[in-house]
Amino acid sequence: MYLGKKTQAGCILWAGCCNTRGYGIISGQQKVLMAHRVSFALLVGPIGELFVLHRCDNPPCINPSHLFLGTHRDNQEDKVKKGRNAHLKGVDNGCSKITEEQVKGIRRCYSEGETLQALADKNGLSKSTVHQIIKYKSWSHIQ
Numbered sequence: 001m002y003l004g005k006k007t008q009a010g011c012i013l014w015a016g017c018c019n020t021r022g023y024g025i026i027s028g029q030q031k032v033l034m035a036h037r038v039s040f041a042l043l044v045g046p047i048g049e050l051f052v053l054h055r056c057d058n059p060p061c062i063n064p065s066h067l068f069l070g071t072h073r074d075n076q077e078d079k080v081k082k083g084r085n086a087h088l089k090g091v092d093n094g095c096s097k098i099t100e101e102q103v104k105g106i107r108r109c110y111s112e113g114e115t116l117q118a119l120a121d122k123n124g125l126s127k128s129t130v131h132q133i134i135k136y137k138s139w140s141h142i143q
Helices: 035-043 070-083 098-110 114-123 129-136
Strands: 004-006 012-013 025-028 031-034 051-054 067-070
Touching: 025 114, 031 035, 031 114, 035 051, 035 067, 051 070, 051 129, 070 129, 098 129
Parallel strands: none
Antiparallel strands: 004 012, 025 031, 051 067
């Protein structure tokens, strides 16, 4: 079974849809299945109630030799061991869409009268995200 592109590290990357965290997904019959779980079940064996973890720490990877079974606790310990347990702020967070300078600019422009919608459009953000920034509910570490 080959459903993706093989990388230099030996990962086989899922070629279909992925969720927001980068994991491959398969949808059908009102159910969403995780591609790495399906790969493991088809090519290795039953999963039961266990988690399917990645040795490679690469969410879209479906290579069964990179996958192993574990409990919730195993999954948490694996996350800590690989340094993915920190709650990173601002630009250190890989999901960040803007910089600290943009945050300061958003707050300054809002205080000068620019609307939430205009700031959202200018920065490629939603109006609610801009509101969260202005109210210091996000990016609170930036003054």
